[in-house]
Amino acid sequence: MKIYSPKQIYEADKATIAKEGIPSYNLMERAGGYIYEWMHKRLQGQQVPIKVFCGIGNNGGDGLVVARLLLKNGYNVDAYIVNCSDKRSPDFLKAYDELKSASKKWPELIKKEEDFPAITPNDIVVDAIFGIGLNRCPEDWVKKLFVKINDSKAYVLSIDMPSGMYADRGLQKDDVIIHSAFVLSFQSPKLAFFLPETGKYITMWDVLDIGLDPEFLANTETDTVLIDKPDIQRIYRQRPQFTHKGMYGHSLIIGGSYGKMGAIILAAKAALRAGSGLVTAYVPQIGVPILQTAIPEVMVETDNFNGKVFEEIDFQTEANAIAIGPGMGTDEKTVDAMSAFLKAQKAPIVIDADALNILAKRPSLMEQVPDLSILTPHPGELERLIGKWDDDFDKLEKTAKFAKKHNIIIVIKGAHTITVYDYKLHINTTGNPGLSTAGTGDVLTGVITGLLAQGYHPMEAALMGVYHHGLAADIAINQYAVEGLIASDVTAFLGRAYMDLFAKPEHEQQQ
Numbered sequence: 001m002k003i004y005s006p007k008q009i010y011e012a013d014k015a016t017i018a019k020e021g022i023p024s025y026n027l028m029e030r031a032g033g034y035i036y037e038w039m040h041k042r043l044q045g046q047q048v049p050i051k052v053f054c055g056i057g058n059n060g061g062d063g064l065v066v067a068r069l070l071l072k073n074g075y076n077v078d079a080y081i082v083n084c085s086d087k088r089s090p091d092f093l094k095a096y097d098e099l100k101s102a103s104k105k106w107p108e109l110i111k112k113e114e115d116f117p118a119i120t121p122n123d124i125v126v127d128a129i130f131g132i133g134l135n136r137c138p139e140d141w142v143k144k145l146f147v148k149i150n151d152s153k154a155y156v157l158s159i160d161m162p163s164g165m166y167a168d169r170g171l172q173k174d175d176v177i178i179h180s181a182f183v184l185s186f187q188s189p190k191l192a193f194f195l196p197e198t199g200k201y202i203t204m205w206d207v208l209d210i211g212l213d214p215e216f217l218a219n220t221e222t223d224t225v226l227i228d229k230p231d232i233q234r235i236y237r238q239r240p241q242f243t244h245k246g247m248y249g250h251s252l253i254i255g256g257s258y259g260k261m262g263a264i265i266l267a268a269k270a271a272l273r274a275g276s277g278l279v280t281a282y283v284p285q286i287g288v289p290i291l292q293t294a295i296p297e298v299m300v301e302t303d304n305f306n307g308k309v310f311e312e313i314d315f316q317t318e319a320n321a322i323a324i325g326p327g328m329g330t331d332e333k334t335v336d337a338m339s340a341f342l343k344a345q346k347a348p349i350v351i352d353a354d355a356l357n358i359l360a361k362r363p364s365l366m367e368q369v370p371d372l373s374i375l376t377p378h379p380g381e382l383e384r385l386i387g388k389w390d391d392d393f394d395k396l397e398k399t400a401k402f403a404k405k406h407n408i409i410i411v412i413k414g415a416h417t418i419t420v421y422d423y424k425l426h427i428n429t430t431g432n433p434g435l436s437t438a439g440t441g442d443v444l445t446g447v448i449t450g451l452l453a454q455g456y457h458p459m460e461a462a463l464m465g466v467y468h469h470g471l472a473a474d475i476a477i478n479q480y481a482v483e484g485l486i487a488s489d490v491t492a493f494l495g496r497a498y499m500d501l502f503a504k505p506e507h508e509q510q511q
């Protein structure tokens, strides 16, 4: 699914108005109408107190349309105009007039703290104060209203975006954002919903299709896309019948050190479960018996030194895909070994964990990283690599520049893992907080490497690997719950995730 920027949404608005030959107010009526229908379907006339807080722009106008329709249909509604500026938009004014002529219950004006109404936990708050037009920090009294709404514990339904959240920049020191139980967003969700600083203010969201010009939307390329199941189904390649293990690639996973051999075990096993025909682990000598005992399916190579960490990386395996980093440590000897290893690489590799920390320690090594290599940092590793950022949007911009400069793919791990390549952001939609546990990143490295070994293009391997890893965790928590999930469970459920990819929804299966 494409995620449109605010600029593109405003353009889509104009294109729709021009094509349909309608006044812009019709779009507001449509948008407000859909919100009303959404609420009516759930409330079915219940007399819950509903407080609609409207700003002075088109987001506020949407709120006024909703308030009018709710009043007309007998709901218990109070509408408020949060008068944060005297510059009211023309469509807001039209919606205001329509409301005033449809009902005797006119909206109350809020201009200062003393005007705030009481809000109780039993109220429903419709948040229509700011949408994608927020472009500066609201005045203090407006932010106090946001705090009052948040403190009230009322159920908050935000229109288009939670007020206080910016569509095109991240959270800054003095910002206050309304905490939404549900956001109904027009046409596409907004990037801020998926970023850690701002996404936490939303419990659930859905998209309302307000009928913007389909041709314009189809022809508009976006920098950001949401990766969901159909995208992965298109990437997946079914196995033909007459095959042998040599056709599914040989993965080589380099890593492990004294006390951290588990990381390499997790990665190697995940590469197998992702479908790699053969897997070899390259570990320091002390790791050999551990690996050989833990996973019979995996072959092992080691260096010529009897150490707890690598002193060289010199292998015989003819690998189709190589990953380096899990559990490897950042010992100076390992840094030198990795430096020599990188110089010899021509094909894309997967770089994770300590191998990323080594790149951060010796930035000149970035020049040796092969094109289209996949780097999989969590935010801490990313910061060591690219430096500090001001906010989440700045982080994405800096990451995209770094990825472009080195022609690499960067997978920023987190609740919504974002894969960055060629200035494009791919947001993952699977995974859950059960993954916040030791070793799940090593499993991801294994999955991506196993896919790369099978011949998937590096971008396909990164997107499918991230999706699949999250999907396996989503299925696994039905058995283990988020608290009980451990990294090995994710690997164990990779097969179920493959099955789920093409499973029919339950209601279709029953037919």
Ligand SMILES: NC(=O)C1=CN([C@@H]2O[C@H](COP(=O)(O)OP(=O)(O)OC[C@H]3O[C@@H](n4cnc5c(N)ncnc54)[C@H](OP(=O)(O)O)[C@@H]3O)[C@@H](O)[C@H]2O)[C@@H](O)CC1
Residues within 6 Å of the ligand: 009, 010, 012, 013, 027, 028, 031, 055, 056, 057, 058, 059, 060, 061, 062, 084, 085, 087, 089, 129, 130, 131, 132, 133, 134, 135, 136, 137, 138, 139, 159, 160, 161, 186, 187, 210, 212
């Ligand atoms: N195609 C779609 O998706 C459709 C979208 N629709 C709806 O339109 C919404 C966007 O509407 P919008 O452009 O009028 O902006 P909105 O968010 O209401 O802000 C209002 C104005 O406030 C101002 N302002 C900014 N910051 C401020 C501040 N801190 N304190 C005080 N004032 C501040 C700023 O104006 P400025 O003062 O900068 O000139 C801004 O323009 C969108 O979210 C959706 O709900 C539907 O109606 C139809 C189809």
Ligand SMILES: Nc1ncnc2c1ncn2[C@@H]1O[C@H](COP(=O)(O)OP(=O)(O)O)[C@@H](O)[C@H]1O
Residues within 6 Å of the ligand: 378, 413, 414, 415, 416, 417, 430, 431, 432, 433, 434, 435, 436, 437, 438, 439, 440, 441, 442, 443, 444, 469
């Ligand atoms: N709350 C969450 N929701 C979804 N995915 C998560 C969440 N927390 C962590 N993850 C995923 O779990 C993995 C953790 O990786 P990482 O931090 O490298 O762990 P480790 O170093 O222990 O292997 C990443 O793939 C990340 O996207």
Ligand SMILES: [K+]
Residues within 6 Å of the ligand: 059, 127, 128, 129, 130, 131, 158, 159, 160, 161, 162, 163
């Ligand atoms: K809003």
